Amino acid sequence: MAIKYLTQRAAQAIDVELMSPTGGGFSFEQLVELAGLSVAQAITKEYSKETHPRVAVFSGPGNNGLDGLVAARHLSHFGYQPKVYYPKRPDKPTNQGLMRQCTELDIPFVDSPESGLHDTDLVVDAIFGFSFSGEVRQPFVSAIEAFKNTTIPIVSVDIPSAWDVEQGNVRGEGFQPSMLVSLTAPKQGAKDFKGKHHYLGGRFISRKMEEKWGLNLPRFPGTDQCVNLNA
Numbered sequence: 001m002a003i004k005y006l007t008q009r010a011a012q013a014i015d016v017e018l019m020s021p022t023g024g025g026f027s028f029e030q031l032v033e034l035a036g037l038s039v040a041q042a043i044t045k046e047y048s049k050e051t052h053p054r055v056a057v058f059s060g061p062g063n064n065g066l067d068g069l070v071a072a073r074h075l076s077h078f079g080y081q082p083k084v085y086y087p088k089r090p091d092k093p094t095n096q097g098l099m100r101q102c103t104e105l106d107i108p109f110v111d112s113p114e115s116g117l118h119d120t121d122l123v124v125d126a127i128f129g130f131s132f133s134g135e136v137r138q139p140f141v142s143a144i145e146a147f148k149n150t151t152i153p154i155v156s157v158d159i160p161s162a163w164d165v166e167q168g169n170v171r172g173e174g175f176q177p178s179m180l181v182s183l184t185a186p187k188q189g190a191k192d193f194k195g196k197h198h199y200l201g202g203r204f205i206s207r208k209m210e211e212k213w214g215l216n217l218p219r220f221p222g223t224d225q226c227v228n229l230n231a
Contacts, residue, residue, distance in 0.1 A: 001216045002216065003185065003186065003200075003216050003217060003229070004185055004215045004216055005185070005187060005188045005190060005191060006130075006185050006186065006187050006188065007166055007187075007188055008130055008131075008133075008165040008166055008187070011165070011185075011187055012130070012131065014184055014205075014213060017209065018031060018184075018204060018209075019031070023209075024209065026204060028094070029094060030204075031204060032063065032066045032070055032094070033070055034202060034203065034204050034225065035070070035183050036066070036067045036068070036069065036070020036074065037070065037074050037225050038181065038201025038203065038226045039068075039124070039155070039226075040070075040071040040074035040078060041224065041225050041226050042155075042197075042199040042201055042226040043071070043075065043080075043122070043155055043179075044078060045197075045226070045228065046179060046196075046197045047121075047122050047153065047155075049079045049080045051121070052080075052121040052122040053079075053080055053121060054083075054119060054120050054121045055072070055081065055082045055120070055121065055122045055123075055124060056084075056085065056116040056117060056120040056122070057069070057071060057072045057075075057082055057085070057123075057126060058084075058085045058113070058116060058123065058124065058125055058126060058127055058143055059084060059086045059126045059127065060088065060127035060128050060129075060140065060161070061089070062128070062129060062131060063129055063131070064126050064127065064128055064129030064132075064157055064158060065086065065126050065127065066094060066098060067126055067157050067158075067183070068124055068126025068157060069084065069095075069101075069102060069126075071124060071126065071157070072084050072102055072107055073101050073105060076105045076107055082107050083110050083116065083120075084102060084107060084108070084109050084110070085109075085110050085111075085112070085116040085143070086099070086109055087111075087139045087140075088139075113143040114146070116143075116146075117150055117152060120152055121152065122152065122153055122154075122155065123147070123150070123153070123154045123155065124154075124155050124157065125147065125154050125155065125157060125160060125177060127140055127144070128140075128159070128162060129157070129158050130187050132159075132161070132162070132165065133165075136161075136162045140161070143161075144161060144162050144174075144175065147161075148174075153177075153179065154177040154179070155177060155178065155179040155181060156177040156179070156181070157183070158181070158187065159180075159182075159189055159190060160174060160175065160176070160177050160180065162174055163189050164189055165187050165188070166187070166188040166189055167188070167189060168188070168189035168192025168193075169189075169192045170192075176193070176194050176195055177193070177195050178195045178196055179195055179196065179197040179198070179199070180193045180195060180197070180198050180199070181199045181201045181226065182199070182200050182201070182229070183200075183201050184202045184204075185205075185213075185215050185217060186198075186200065196230075197228070197230060198228075198229040198230050199226045199227065199229060200217065200218065200226065200227050200229055201225060201226040203220050203224075203225050203226075205217060
């Protein structure tokens with residue numbers, strides 16, 4: 001049986017269940033930490049610090065952006081040289097804490113997409129996640145246009161930013177990342193992904209929850225927080 005690709009509504013419902021005291025029992029911060037760690041680890045599988053040391057993380061204002069901040073921190077600990085483009089910064093304890101953690105590691109915050117892409121070997125697209133809908137607005141229009149025009153490999157977190165979560169690159173106007181790290185389970189829009197590497201991260205689904213939702217997830221190898229879906 002093939003792995004299940006989730007609708008937007010199902011993905012949101014699973015997220016709620018994961019954080020329910022009578023469901024998964026996770027805190028929001030735990031899920032963000034595990035998701036970001038899995039993204040960072042997946043990057044190490046395909047883009048080593050020797051070949052792609054300079055990583056630009058583009059973070060949006062929502063949960064996807066928080067995953068990006070966590071990934072930046074872990075990549076720094078792993079020996080990479082990350083920098084972060086984070087133009088919309090909600091004044092919430094989790095956001096401010098994760099920013100502070102990056103600052104403590106001397107991870108620079110840049111002020112434009114152009115400076116993010118300058119002297120960069122790899123881009124992490126953590127702008128919009130599975131809750132995104134509607135029209136893209138500035139400053140992220142410029143960021144996504146920059147993604148379309150760069151030859152630098154891009155790793156998208158959960159779903160390529162500005163894609164329809166269920167219909168994918170429905171208008172054919174979006175960028176195609178080189179790598180996609182789906183979280184929890186792939187979203188239906190990920191069927192449009194044509195890049196080289198598709199990983200699953202977010203190792204927090206219990207066997208009970210997997211069976212309830214019919215996810216049919218692959219087994220994570222050993223202590224890894226990610227699994228290669230192309231393998």
